[in-house]
Amino acid sequence: MMRRSPFLPLICIAGFVFLYAPIVSLVVFSFNESKLVTVWGGFSTKWYGALFRDPQILGAAWVSLQVAAIAATVAVILGTLAAYVLMRFGRFRSRALLTGMVTAPLVMPEVITGLSLLLLFVAMEQIFGWPAGRGMTTIIIAHTTFAMAYVAVVVQSRLTGMDQSVEEAAMDLGARPVRVFFDITLPIISPALVAGWLLAFTLSLDDLVVASFVTGPGASTLPMVIFSKVRMGVSPDINALATIIIAIVGLGVGLAMWVMVRGRNRDKAVQRTE
Amino acid sequence: MTSQVAATLQKPWLDQAENPFVRIHRVTKKFGDFIAVHDVSIDIYKGELFCLLGGSGCGKSTLLRMLAGFEEPSGGRIEIDGQDMAGFAPYDRPTNMMFQSYALFPHMSVERNVAYGLLREGVSRAEARDRTAEMLKMVQLERFAGRKPHQLSGGQRQRVALARSLVKRPKLLLLDEPLGALDKKLREETQFELIRIQESLGVTFIIVTHDQEEAMTLASRIGVMNDGEIVQVGEPVEIYEYPKSRFVADFVGSVNILEGRVTEDEANFIRLGCPDIGAEIHVGHGFSCTLNQTLWYAIRPEKIRLTRERPEGRHNNAKGVVEEVAYLGNLSIYRVRLDSGRVIRATKANLSRHEDGAITWDDPVWVSWDDTAGVVLSA
Ligand SMILES: Nc1ncnc2c1ncn2[C@@H]1O[C@H](COP(=O)(O)OP(=O)(O)OP(=O)(O)O)[C@@H](O)[C@H]1O
Ligand SMILES: [Mg+2]
Numbered sequence: 214m215m216r217r218s219p220f221l222p223l224i225c226i227a228g229f230v231f232l233y234a235p236i237v238s239l240v241v242f243s244f245n246e247s248k249l250v251t252v253w254g255g256f257s258t259k260w261y262g263a264l265f266r267d268p269q270i271l272g273a274a275w276v277s278l279q280v281a282a283i284a285a286t287v288a289v290i291l292g293t294l295a296a297y298v299l300m301r302f303g304r305f306r307s308r309a310l311l312t313g314m315v316t317a318p319l320v321m322p323e324v325i326t327g328l329s330l331l332l333l334f335v336a337m338e339q340i341f342g343w344p345a346g347r348g349m350t351t352i353i354i355a356h357t358t359f360a361m362a363y364v365a366v367v368v369q370s371r372l373t374g375m376d377q378s379v380e381e382a383a384m385d386l387g388a389r390p391v392r393v394f395f396d397i398t399l400p401i402i403s404p405a406l407v408a409g410w411l412l413a414f415t416l417s418l419d420d421l422v423v424a425s426f427v428t429g430p431g432a433s434t435l436p437m438v439i440f441s442k443v444r445m446g447v448s449p450d451i452n453a454l455a456t457i458i459i460a461i462v463g464l465g466v467g468l469a470m471w472v473m474v475r476g477r478n479r480d481k482a483v484q485r486t487e
Numbered sequence: 488m489t490s491q492v493a494a495t496l497q498k499p500w501l502d503q504a505e506n507p508f509v510r511i512h513r514v515t516k517k518f519g520d521f522i523a524v525h526d527v528s529i530d531i532y533k534g535e536l537f538c539l540l541g542g543s544g545c546g547k548s549t550l551l552r553m554l555a556g557f558e559e560p561s562g563g564r565i566e567i568d569g570q571d572m573a574g575f576a577p578y579d580r581p582t583n584m585m586f587q588s589y590a591l592f593p594h595m596s597v598e599r600n601v602a603y604g605l606l607r608e609g610v611s612r613a614e615a616r617d618r619t620a621e622m623l624k625m626v627q628l629e630r631f632a633g634r635k636p637h638q639l640s641g642g643q644r645q646r647v648a649l650a651r652s653l654v655k656r657p658k659l660l661l662l663d664e665p666l667g668a669l670d671k672k673l674r675e676e677t678q679f680e681l682i683r684i685q686e687s688l689g690v691t692f693i694i695v696t697h698d699q700e701e702a703m704t705l706a707s708r709i710g711v712m713n714d715g716e717i718v719q720v721g722e723p724v725e726i727y728e729y730p731k732s733r734f735v736a737d738f739v740g741s742v743n744i745l746e747g748r749v750t751e752d753e754a755n756f757i758r759l760g761c762p763d764i765g766a767e768i769h770v771g772h773g774f775s776c777t778l779n780q781t782l783w784y785a786i787r788p789e790k791i792r793l794t795r796e797r798p799e800g801r802h803n804n805a806k807g808v809v810e811e812v813a814y815l816g817n818l819s820i821y822r823v824r825l826d827s828g829r830v831i832r833a834t835k836a837n838l839s840r841h842e843d844g845a846i847t848w849d850d851p852v853w854v855s856w857d858d859t860a861g862v863v864l865s866a
Contacts, residue, residue, distance in 0.1 A: 376588060376590065378586050378588050378590035379590045379591070379592060379593070381555075381557050381577065381586070381590065382584075382586055382590035382591075382592070382651075383592070383603070384576070384577040384578050385555055385556075385557075385577045385578070385582070385583060385584050386578075386583065386603055386604030386607055386651070386655070387578050387604055387607035387608055387655075388578060388603075388607050389578055392607070396603075397592060400594040401593060401594060
């Protein structure tokens with residue numbers, strides 16, 4: 214047996230402490246009785262109560278949820294179509310280029326995404342008169358564009374893993390391509406769609422930078438409200454809010470992973486064992 | 488005269504006037520630089536059960552996929568029922584295919600898998616249910632109708648795939664290794680069932696297999712493939728008894744191939760000098776060849792006699808020692824090492840349960856054969 218250095222587990226633990234200590238302290242202090250953020254005054258959930266009586270935060274949460282839900286849904290539809298066309302329409306020219314371009318927004322700095330979208334919206338308003346002013350609509354459009362890239366990547370990997378002869382079999386039995394897509398492909402890749410939607414939803418919920426660029430008066434998302442409040446000093450109710458967001462995001466990502474893994478395992482079981 | 492008509496009815500490929508149902512004409516398929524199928528021409532007639540036989544990777548599935556419409560031939564033409572299939576999508580062809588990978592719909596139950604094709608055809612739900620049930624009964628899967636594919640064993644999945652392709656009763660059925668995962672008994676039953684379907688419905692089958700025994704039992708004719716080419720097409724007996732090349736002789740059944748040079752070339756016999764066995768081979772029919780030409784003599788193990796005494800005549804026999812005996816129940820296989828060092832395989836039917844003085848290990852024996860027992864091959 215290979216002897217492992219005793220330092221390895223230590224380094225590993227140190228790494229995880231470094232990653233999660235801030236989050237843990239935030240969660241712990243959200244249950245702090247004291248108004249002073251850094252002084253422990255006993256356990257209490259009063260800050261959560263305060264949160265639900267704050268109209269500004271409730272309003273922002275509502276905006277955020279709406280934006281995330283709509284953006285994720287549209288992103289799933291567009292991202293799936295993009296991935297399907299890229300994967301199934303044979304090797305047309307510029308396919309490699311397009312595949313690369315779909316994933317580019319993943320590595321694009323958010324500031325640039327936000328700025329370019331803002332410029333686009335301003336130009337569009339001048340030329341077409343739409344979108345009139347900036348607000349929730351523009352945030353939704355902006356979130357859709359970058360979330361779509363994530364969805365496309367998730368769906369693409371699922372399509373690659375899928376046995377294509379299943380689609381051929383459906384065609385052989387008399388189904389035309391559109392029918393094959395809805396009867397066969399869509400149900401088989403549905404775990405990827407669910408995972409993509411959850412991913413897009415949490416990304417949208419998280420986003421501060423892009424939303425700040427393209428928003429207008431009256432439409433503040435939750436991260437924007439938190440950011441502006443924190444600039445006036447950290448208050449314990451923000452800790453509570455952050456804890457809730459962490460819980461939602463963690464749940465979303467975890468669920469997405471679970472759905473993906475389950476779908477893949479079922480696939481493996483069906484492949485021919487020779 | 489009448490018997491000849493009957494014979495051509497049974498064997499339409501003998502009738503010059505008969506139109507083939509499937510015409511594969513000089514079809515080639517390239518993947519980039521790689522030639523998977525090369526210049527293949529086969530005519531297949533209505534109601535035939537045609538077996539494509541060949542080793543792994545020789546292009547059988549690719550040929551089938553071109554017939555089903557999943558691959559476009561790089562060259563040549565495919566006609567089904569007199570119609571050129573170029574440009575026809577799979578869903579517009581009168582064919583159904585069973586995939587080597589089964590390709591079952593993982594999210595549908597066994598029953599819905601089988602019924603899918605019928606519903607696409609516009610068959611009513613009630614009729615689809617009946618026909619599906621009938622088909623599932625045939626493949627002995629009634630009890631599993633509600634299961635999903637991932638809850639089935641390999642052989643059960645194979646039967647679902649088979650049922651799904653049969654249920655539409657297409658004019659042409661393409662089966663890619665349909666029985667590979669079944670046990671012997673079920674395989675024989677299903678083979679029988681396939682023949683029954685073919686006879687009762689008049690469906691034309693093209694079946695891919697690399698099991699030569701299966702091809703022999705099922706096929707009206709066999710097409711042997713090697714490296715993307717068709718090397719011989721013929722009835723099972725023809726392929727087995729009159730192979731045209733060493734590849735076919737060797738691929739279908741087991742065979743001893745002896746190399747020799749022509750020492751005598753007469754109108755009604757030829758002789759081959761064969762240093763391999765240290766004797767001459769006398770072939771009881773003429774063969775177009777020249778003196779000193781190298782030829783091969785292929786002889787099946789069951790056509791070789793084993794005796795303790797020296798047989799009469801100077802030809803077609805050799806002395807050796809039994810090196811190994813394998814008892815297979817119905818017959819025994821002997822490996823005899825000749826004095827020349829060459830090993831010859833011979834089989835012997837086990838006629839009685841116990842034989843006194845039966846030939847066994849290390850016995851000195853003579854091998855011999857009739858002058859019509861083997862085939863002369865020039866390739
Ligand atoms: N899409 C493809 N691209 C490139 N090469 C291919 C493709 N499909 C098949 N081939 C090659 O063509 C050759 C023939 O393949 P094919 O699947 O027809 O073999 P097969 O006779 O069915 O073999 P097996 O008995 O193992 O199923 C193989 O060498 C294979 O690697
Ligand atoms: Mg194959």
